[in-house]
Structures are given as structure tokens and as C-alpha cells.
Amino acid sequence: MAGLWNAAKCLLQLSPNYVCCLRMSLRPIGVTIQPITLFSTVQSTPSIISSKRFNPVVSAVRNTSFFNKLPAESLWKGVTSVSNAGKKRGRGRAVGKKMAKNLNKGQVVGVGKTNMLWPGLNSPIIQGKELIQQKKLPDDPDREAKLLKLRDEMGAFRLLRLSPLERGWSGPKLPGRSVGPPDPVGEDNFEGFDTIVLEFKIVCNMKGNLGRTRRTSAFVVTGNGNGLAGFATGKAQMGMTALRKAKNRAAQKLMYVERYNEHTVLHDFFSAFGKTRVFVQKKPEGYGLVCHRAIREICKAIGIKDIYAKVEGSTKNVQHVAKAFMVGLLRQKTFEKIAEETKLHVVEFRKERDYFPQIMAKPSEVKTTKAIDDMDLNLHLNAGKVVSKRKKGFQPNESDPSWKNHISKTERFRNRDQVRVNLLVEHGEVRSFLADKYPECRQVKFMKKMEES
């Protein structure tokens, strides 16, 4: 016996990395010591230990360890390793990082591996006039599996999959997404109103006593698509609260915007807010909203369907972009106002009507001579300033030999699309004069093989 214990000590000495103790059981016949490879390889020295009478079986089993002794919080702390200060600063919440999982989720006090009826715990003691007894209920074979599945899904940060109609500007993130109409106030139900989030960010404020305090800031625009719209920002600790605040505040700050024929602005204008400059052009039906994405959402809220807006300067500052655009819209002059100011008829000429004059507004009295400022309406509206237009597109140097070469090659096909259409009209197919003589050079239309039902 003493020899064996000495041998064990030797083993321990040989391998200082052993953490657990060896449980030695003595068997009367044919006992062997197997080398344990859990933590480190041990040079087995059977010569020292092997005895003629018994070889003890060594297996690493523990009934108690730190798992049982420590609370869940400190165990998780050991795995995730984020300090208290770190938690306040929001460290350890990146996508790859380990997150603490609440293992009590999915389990109820009183229900465990053995499904038993405990009166007073998971059932009433008296039911009607009977006393309920302890009873073993049939096992739930899936319980383990269900719990494991639940725990697997916890903590895994999966991206929301939204349909294209619900999506905003970028994935499942809030900017560009609709958050419904504002909350009703008294009698106003805000029917026909829709709010869209323009900016959703986390902002911090540093103070001496509190340190860094995080809040979410939401900048939204709300409108009924019929001239009424308003924008506002709301801040709160929780994102949803901030959204709600912003939405309702925007509903309080509605503005009426004049439109031309309910589809575009009244005239071209320029406006600026801070370093953000916006150049807006009036466009005809069917042109669309060709502008900054924030301006597009504001136009949708107001009910403008065709516009060209160029944002220069600070394009990322969404609040400035929105404010510049709104300021410009509100400063628009109606034709009646222009007529009264200039004492001249405001006349519209449209190309599709062969430039037939349409008098949009008449002043109360018309003057007989025009000043320089009255020569161009845009000049009058922009106080003498003119938008400097950039040259658009590729301007070829006509005498360039490479350009001449290009033209000489492409001239053959300059009418090809129209020729195809004409051939289809005349003959029903794209064919040449040789198609009759050589039927194999006719175009064969690709027909999808229909599945035989």
C-alpha cells in the first residue's frame, strides 16, 4: 500500500502539470495503471508502479469543481472578460465577441430532467376535493434538444431580412425606412401621413460627474404627400423612444409647400444651410426624383414627383441638406407674387405646344417698359445670380484622328436599331434579301421547351 502511494507521488512529481487528483481504486486481481493523457503526456514508468498483485485504475472524474462553486455571473465574466468599466463603455459587444447567455431561459422552476408532478410547486395541492399526490409524468424526449436549440440561437446576431419594399437605404438599418404615421393628437389622426427616418445615430455627451453618456438621435421627416411635411430630431436612451419623439415632434412642425401641378417645384432655385448648398431644377412629368437620398424622401413626403437637385459642399450632413432644401422650398415665389412684384405678365412657353403662350399670372396693373432684371425670370428669382452649369459628357475633338477612326467604323451601324424595327414591321422578322435564296440564314427564334403536362 505504501509502495503504491509512493508511486503515485512519483507520478505527480514527474508531471507537475497535473491539476486533478488521481482516484485510485484498488482491485484485487489484475489491476493496471493506464497513463493519463488529459493534460500532458506522462512518461509511463510501469517498472516503478506495476505490481504483481494489483494495478489501480485511474480515471479523471470530479464531482465538484469551480463550476459548482462559483455563481453564473463570475463564470461568464471569466469567459467574456469585460471589466465593469468596459461594460459601461459598451466594450465586448462586437459581432464576434462571446456574449453571456442566460441558461435559465427555457426552464421553469419545478420542471427538470425527470418530469414529475410536485404539488405546491408545479401544480395546485388540492384540485376540487382531491389531494394531488407526487407523480412521475411521462418523459419529454425532446426537452434536452429544445433547450440546446434555444441556447444555440441565443446571442447569435442574425441580420434581419427585409423585402425590397421595406428596405431603407442600406440593409436592415433604419435610415430610409418608414416608421408609420405619427401618434394621434386629440382629433387629428394624421391620416395619409408617413414618416421616414433620415438619420439614426448614437451620440455621446461627456461630463465630469457622469462621464460619457450615450443617447440615440433620430432625424425623421413626415408628410402626407399633398404639400404638408415636417422634419424633426428626437433623442433618447432607447432607439424606439428617440424615433417616437422625433416622429411626434415632426408632426407638430408641419409646413405647407407650394407645388406646380402637384408634381414639381414652381421654379429653379438655390439655397444653402451652413456649408451645404442645394441647386434645384424644375423638371417635367416622368423625370423622377434625381437627387440626394434625403431630398428624395422629403420630396416623397411632400408629394413632389419630378425634380433635379444637386447638393454641393457637405452632402453627408443630412440635417443640413434637409434644412437647406426646405428653406429653398418655403422661399419659392408663386406666379401671382412674381407678377405683382414685377408688374408684368408671367407667361409660360412649352415646347410640346409649339411654344404657344400661356399666361400664368396677371398683375393688377401692367407696366409698359422692362428693366434689365425683368429680362430673365431666373435672374429675377436668384437676385441676379446665375447657376454655373458644368459641361456634360464626352466632348470629342472633331479633328482628332482617333475620333475620326471611331466615326468611320461606327457610321455603318448608326441606323441599325431603326432598321431592325423597320424589318420587323415589314417582314415580321429581321432578314436580308438573301433569306429567300438561303433559308438557313434566317433568324431562328429561341423557343423555350414547354414541359408536357
Place this chain on the structure above:
Amino acid sequence: MATRAVMFTIGKFRCFPILKNRIAKFTSSSNLLNTSTFDTGYTRDPSEVFFKENVQALLDRLTGRDYEKVFQNRKLGQRLEPPKYELLTQAEVDQVMVEMEVKLKKKLQMPPLLKEREPVTKILSKDAELQGFDNCKYVFIDISQGINDRKREVVVRDPNGVLRDASWEERQKMCQIYFPLPGRQISMPKMFEETHLQDCLDQGQYQFVLDRACAQFEPDDPDYIRVTRKTYNCIDENNKFSTLRSTRHFGPMVLHLVLCKRMDNLLFHFITSKEVKAAADLVRLFHLVWSDSSPSELDEFQLIENYIQGPAVKKPALELAWQTFLEIEKQRLEALSQQNKASN
């Protein structure tokens, strides 16, 4: 057998041989449509009447001048541009309207009613020694600038050696190739074939058909006459006169109906829409065309009554409409006189 196209350049002249299988098409079409009594009801040469000044004046008055309709957005598939604005004094506005008058006159210029053209028969020379030079005919066209397409020299050398003036169809095709007019196609569009034309007219696209016919054909082209007469008759049958009002086609249509003695529907339309002046003008036109004299009565009401009692074909309907109109007029005048008395 289709032959290859061969191109020559001889100084100013260029020739373009026409494929043999096309010739048959042209000649057959002109044979079919030489009969001017085809579905029209008159053999008279309309150009005798059309170009008279008093007739033109009446047609002009009947057409009307609805500026909004003449200058409406025709939706021709062109790219839209944003409207332009100008600040104008009253004098400038008036000046612009004067310019618009000129444009309006051009837009309302009436395409003439002519009789069908006679096929071209002039032969320039017969050179039998040249026959069989090729298995297709050669067409030569003078492409000097500044010549009217109807006077341009277009000649054809047939494979049998005959040098002749090109037929109307050959002439139009060649001129369109070298001096293209916008909206005109080299061969007749399928739209003007009978079935397709009927489809268009059933859809009520009268102005479109007539505009395209103006662009595609010459006014004495048998096809043009066929298409326009069919359209006019269709409008007359369906009483859709307002679609052509204030367009350039209204005048020719009215003259056509008068010549066919089918103007009663139009008169009925005028009476029911209370356009007495227009109805009177129409009756005056009738007299001008058929008796070449302006009627003696100066009173419009009398004029119309006389027509209804006399030369009208659909007497019952017209009489009823006229009586209703007179009743309404009487009531209106009574109401007016009562109003005047009250105000006095």
C-alpha cells in the same frame, strides 16, 4: 428571282435599279385605284371647286380657330422639357400672339382635294439595240439641290431598251431616298392597307390617320384619296365631326361631304350644337358648289329653312332638329327680353 442591286455614279446622276418583283406591286395598285367612282359618289374634279376664293373663305370659317386645340400637346413620343417662363409687357404678349397667328395659319393650311393623277406615259427614246443589257431596270434621278420633287427629272431604262419618265410611284420612292421628307416612308406603311386602316378608324384615330396620310402621300395619289375618303365617310357615319374641328382636315372633309351630297349629318350636328352661323355657312357652301351662285337670302335662318325644305336628303331628322332649335331660341329671347324689362 431577286437580283443584286448595282450602283453607278455618272456625274450628277445616280441610278438605283429597282428589284423586278416590286414593279408588279406598283402597277397593280395603280390599276385598282384608277376608278374614281370607287365608293365616293362623285366623278367631278374637286379641284375646280376647292381653289375658289369664296369656297376657301367659307371652309376657313367653318374650321374654326380654337387655339387650345390647335396648339394642344399631341403626345408624339418626344422627350419632355421643363416649361420656359418669361416676364412680358402687354405689347410683347400681343406681339407673341401675332406670331402665333402665323403659326396657326400654317397649322390650319388645308391639304387640297384633287382628282387622281393620270399615269405617266411619256417615253423619251426607244433603243432596241440596248435590250437585255441587264435583267433589272435602271432608274436615274437628278439630285441637284433646289428642284421641286414633282419637277425633278427621274427616268427609267427598262430591260427592253425603252427610256421613259418614271411612274409616280417610282418617282416618289426615289425622291424619298435622296431627299427624305420627315414622317414619310419609302414604301406604303401597313397602316393604310384596308384591314389595318379599318382598325384604326374603329378606334377613332381619325386625326392621326389623316395626318399620316398627308405626310406619306401626295394629294393626287390614288392611295391618299382612298384613305381620306374612307376616313371622311367613317366620321360622317359616326357623327364624330368635333374630332376634326379646328384642324387642317375639317375643310377638305366638309367639301368632300358637300360634293357627295352627304352633308346632312353635319348640318344636323351644327343645328343641335346651336351653331347657326356654321350651319348657314354650310348651306352657302352647298349652293356655291352645286349651283355656283351665292343664294339671295341674307337671313341665316331663312337660308337653312330653305335648304331643309328643298335639297336636303334627311328631311325628317333635320326638320325635327330645326323646330327644336327654333323653340329653344324663342324661349331664350323671351327670357332675355323679360330680363331687360326687369332691369329697366
